[in-house]
Amino acid sequence: MNIVIIEDESAIADTLIHVLEMDGFQALWFNTAGAGIAHLKNESADLLILDVGLPDGNGFELCKQIRGFSSIPIIFLTARADEIDRVVGLEIGADDYVTKPFSPREMLARVKLRLKSTRRQVEPCNAQEQDTLRVENFDYIRGNVALGLTALEFRLLDALLKSSPRVLSRQQLMDFSNMPCEEAYERNVDSHIKSIRSKLQKIELAECLKTKRGFGYYFEKDRM
Template sequence: MTHKILIVEDEENIAEVLIAYSQQQGFSTEYFNSGKGVVNFVKHNPVDLILLDLMLPEVDGITVCKEIRAFSSVPIIMVTAKSEEIDKLEGLNLGADDYICKPFSPKEVIARIQAVLRRVNKPTANIIRQSGFEVHKEDYVALLNGKDIGFTAVEFKIFLLFLSQAGRVFTREDIINTLYNQALDMSDRNIDNHIKNIRKKINQVEEGLNPISAVYGVGYKFKAT
């Protein structure tokens, strides 16, 4: 299957490189040098991913992204040149799947494209979605509102256990037995530290959110919202 990439970039030299590298990887491409007409094109033409520059003439990338998200979940990778723009991206709920900063290596862009396509095309049996969280079992990736939480492998396994059975109370022994099959000398304190780190990383993405609650004298559970 050939994936079609829509490249929206006003700098001609950058667009030429992106088009060339994309086609070398077997992708077909469509190209716009401004934001004008992009939304209408996406409405009437199937594309598999959009590389969307933030600063565009006529219609900016933020507006284009918002308008596309009103009717489509096509993957969008935003392209930005300034640190202030990155702050703006992170502060807005645009619905973009990823962003990349100029200057960049074309190989890095291709790697990002391939990663996003793998993620969105992965069988849903390998993905758990719950209360704003999205966990990709095979990739050891946990997202909160589209942003990578950054769990370690052990933290990911613990969080996956909670998320897969939301509402169930797990004792520390349950967690140890499930994750380690008693092969490692894990203690209750180790588990408590992992839970603490999981909560901290979730809070770094969304301040004040605490979906894992302690059940006094028993263990922990995930609270679905």
Template sequence: MEQEKPAPLILIVEDEPKLGQLLVDYLQAANYRTHHLLRGDEALEWAKQNSPDLMLLDLMLPGLDGLSVCRELRRFSELPVIMVTAKTEEIDRLLGLEIGADDYICKPFSPREVVARVKTILKRCLRPKEEAVQTSLLCMDENRFQASWDDKPLDLTPAEFRLLKTLAHEPGKVFSREQLLNQLYDDYRVVTDRTIDSHIKNLRRKLESLDASQPFIRAVYGMGYRWEADICRLI
């Protein structure tokens, strides 16, 4: 009989004991295995010895800060890392991404959101490499401004079509509202940043009406939007 695979192992590096335990409780309730460390200088050796599937890494840690942990980790491992931080300055976010973090979540946060982020990153990273056959979920006809998701037609305006094309073309990339506005209209009309928010809301609603299982478009606080849904299915 085939042996059942163990649940993914999540390493939580968080120096606030109560917050760390809260994450442990929610992740275990979602059927993940967990290990909680209070110090950054313990994380690298533990990761080497135990091969976790994902690391939740606080930015401000005793012993070794989160950015240094992530930088050193990338010298020997592609372990997915979600940075957890109370510092919301854009430079910290960008620096974290440059050294190889896979995602950010800012304090205060909902533990359910953390579980959702973990699920999304693991789904992306833990696919068996031998499953190489893919079929596209998103199809776009630029000449007709027509799009479909999983063979279901999407009724999009030209502006929504352009937004979808821009975001889905580079999954995971954060686009600022200004960048998205530059892709939206070709007649140089004067619009506000909030125009993007309205179009994103409508686009997200239409996509989610066809597939409620996908995260599709995520807002990144203080920065803009990014595409998170898988555009291909493994078969």
């Protein structure tokens, strides 16, 4: 399995590469945000270990960009240990958050855990399973296709599905999803809904997410 590391400290990168390769993983290191995201856009990878403080960008912003095109598991590795940083990191779509200094063996265990929890089923689904929208690892999956939702997108879609066919206002969606205070304004809900609808296209369910003009949004399960 291929692990990508985006980290500007060579000593830390060397430690990660050593412990991963000793366990049979292939590790590829980039010391800038630009080089790392360019690789991820063009090559497949199974997991990303991402620093927050990079010489040419912020790891949080990079995570948001990656979530726009990939559902790859992301583990933040950073010296920023404040609770608010952990919360932000997980809210924007990271799967785990490890602070420096860190235990290489613990990091290896976390890598294995994330890979195990996100690994797709290799057996073919039967017809009923192909049509079922189910939850795995805080993401919605149909057949073998995962939507790649961020944590906030997952909570929004989850609220709509559980409330279907009832219309939820933007304020209700903000409340149900526990949207962070800095993001809690109505037009931001529209942006997240647009992103969810785009991801639903992968499983041909985009038309099920409806807009009730002047009121809010609802999910039409009868069209699944």
